[in-house]
Amino acid sequence: MKRRIRTRTLAATAVLSALVAAAVGYAAIRSADVAREAAPVWTPPAETVPMGESVGVFYEIFVRSFRDSDGDGIGDLNGVTASLDYLADLGVRGIWLMPIQPAASYHGYDVTDYYGIHPDYGTMEDFRRLVAEAHRRGIRVILDLVLNHTSDRHPWFREAAEGSDNPRRDWYVWAEDQGIEPTEPGPWGQKVWHRIGGSSYLGVFWEKMPDLNPDNPEVRAEWIRIGQFWLKLGVDGFRLDAAKHIYENFRSSVGDRLTTEKNAAWWREFRRGLDEVNPNAYLVGEVWDSPAVIGPYLNGAFDSAFNFELANRLVGTARADRASTVVESLSKVLAYYSSQSGGRFVDAPFLTNHDQNRVMSELGGRVGRAKIAASLLLTMPGNPFLYYGEELGMRGTKPDERIREPMPWSEDGRSDGDTRWEPALNRTPGVSVEKQRNDPDSLLNHYRKMIALRNREPLLQNGGIARFPLAGDGVLGYVRFRGDDRLLVVHNLTGLPQRVDLWTGGRPPFRKIAFTSEKGARLSRGRELELPPYATVLMR
Secondary structure, eight states, X not given: OHXXXXXXXXXXXXHHHHHHHHHHHHHHHHHHHHHHHHSOBOOOOSSOOOOOOOOOOEEEEOHHHHOOSSSSSXXXXXXXXXXXXXXXXXXXXXXXXXXXXXXSSTTOOSBSOTTSOOTTTOOHHHHHHHHHHHHHTTOEEEEEEOOSBOOTTSHHHHHHTTOTTSTTGGGBOBHHHHTOXXXXXXXXXXXXXXXXXXXXXXXXSOTTSOBBOTTOHHHHHHHHHHHXXXXXXXOOEEEETTGGGGTOOXXXXXXXXXXXXXXXXXXXXXXXXXXXXXXXXXXXXOOOSOHHHHGGGGTTTOSEEBOHHHHHHHHHHHHHTSOOSHHHHHHHHHHHHHHHHTSOOOOBOBSOOTTSOOHHHHTTTOHHHHHHHHHHHTTSSSOOEEETTTTTTOOOOSSGGGGSOOOOOSSSSOSTTOOOSSOOTTOOTTOSHHHHTTOTTSHHHHHHHHHHHHHHOHHHHHOEEEEOOOSSTTXXXXXXXXXXXXXXXXXXXXXXXXXXXXXXXXXXXXXXXXXXXXXXXXXXTTTEEEEOTTOEEEEO
């Protein structure tokens, strides 16, 4: 009997303990609910910075290295055409072709004929076919246009060098004709005056690249004719090389406001000339400088200018595995560009290009870092630009030939389509389309996934951006927003799992995970977000 009574007593005690625990748990839950209701609501800025509409991701192609269609080892236009399905599958909406006109050097930035196609790359008919096939897939085509200088082998310069009485003489800049001493150094301290036939001509980038004279009306009219010629062939716009060096030729002109305004005024004139053929032509300028210098070019001249400052910050953030002030800085820049352009500009973010060490080399060959760099880039406002092979993790550091190596279509580098004009000294096992195409965890498929996300999510294309406060150096959060629509982007910048409290900066209006780049992300208690290594999560 005593044993039975004791058993009943223990059972009653257990029930009482369970009821107490339940009451305590309920109180804790209720307390959390009360705290949740009492917590201040996080809100983004009241207004979106006015900007032009994004048209999608662009892909930069060095034709010589990209794809060979005829077996001579040199990439060509037909090779690009044969790769359009690959590019469409990647999700790009535009391609930028580095110079395709006849030129004296392998890179093409010393043009010898502005109205032709380099014989290594094919014919004008090949080019027309490329444009038509790209357009059929919804892909725009923009060309690199190098107007600041020609090759010293260009017929114009050969005529100009014949003497002061030649009609082409004033198409270039001669110290003697300007009445100045050829002694002042260039913008970065380089020699810019070069001798030929007893005269000194201006060549800011190289003695083999003499600068044209922008103050000659015939030169300005010719530049516009060149642009109109390619637009009439169906080109959708131009990447404008060395845009600030039309007038910025000397150390004394660096950062000079009047020099910047002269440059911008010329490009506005160029824009008006192009408008006669295609008022919707897209112009993106290479102005490798601070936002303060870039701003005036967006006032009636360029639609976009490459955001070099942002590129440095994005790569630096990925390399450091820790959050930065990239969003705060970008927000200020975008507001400034909007004020300069009347809200019409479109930003042009990128990671690296053909003049810089490849991003995978900058990130120490770490695929996780490369994925997070891609995720950062592809969740930024504007028209992102990718450099060919970036989606595979191609490596390369200066000199220039080493960052412009053949595109690795196959693992062995000797299959159909692989170019061989230059040794691929940075080729890495596993870094090829063949190897990565069907690997769901590859960098290539990460790019596909992120570009597809961007293409279907309007806020990633055109929304404003504001930092979202999160505790922890290894996590970066920001909100993309437009009108009343909100999208939270959270990146785990590290190779370790992270757990973050979304309520750090107040009670957010985000309730569910809408996308995750890596498996294993989850939200608990409505506020604790668990992130796998190098994962990107979007929340509604």
